[in-house]
Amino acid sequence: MRSNLANMKCLDLFISSQDEQEYNAIKPLLTRSESIQLPIMSFDLYIDYFSDEMEKLNRENDINTIKEFASKFQWTNNLDNIFKGETFETIVLTNIKQEILWVNDGFKKMTGFNKNFALKKKPSFLQGKDTCKRTSARIREKILQNKPFKEIVLNYREDKTAYECEIKGFPLSYKNTTHYIALERVF
Structure with a gap:
């Protein structure tokens, strides 16, 4: 029995050292020959799968939270179209005055700032000395045009390190624009 456990640990270490292509090549060989076919999975592969599933669940929860706001404020926007195919780490929801009402958990990961710290501030608090004034002006102009x-x-984290942030902003409306949503990711 101990020999089998030692062999399993060695196999697990071997499997975890393989990249995805190498693993896929040996995967058919990693099944028992008994009537029940159970693949041997390394912990690393399981953790990768688990992490992917958690990311999907977090994304779904974030979108559902935005849909709750949509119901509350009666937005007429098609939120599914806004989120369809979009990659983002952070969602920032602001009111018409551009004050932050809500951010997802990705906000802290991206910026270092606590979610509560961001509330009631304008997203421009993340900008700094090297933020391009023309880029900021283009964003303001699109917001004024409700486009x-x-x-x-270029934004700045809480620890003052700079990062490039791709922002996709969308006006949200009920008769007129009432809120804005920004989907953001480190670029």
Whole structure:
């Protein structure tokens, strides 16, 4: 029995050292020959799968939270179209005055700032000395025109390190624009 456990640990270490292509090549060989076919999975592969599933669940929860706001404020926008195919780390929801009402958990990961710290502030608090004034002006102009936009802006984390952030902004409306949503990711 101990020999089998030692062999399993060695096999697990071997499997975890393989990249996805190498693993897929040996995967058919990693099944028992008994009537029940159970693949041997390394912990690393399981963790990767688990992490992917958690990311999907977090994304779904974030979108559902935005849909709850949509119901509350009676937005007429098709939120499914806004989120369809979009990659984002952070969602920022602001009111018409551009004050932050809600951010997802990705906000802290991206910026270092606590979610509560961001509330009631304008997203421009993330900008700094090297943020391009023309980019900021283009964003302001699109917001004033109630038009969607996509820009890359230099922002600053809580620890003062700079990062390039891709922002896709969308006006949200009920009769008139009432809120804005920004889908953001490190570029």
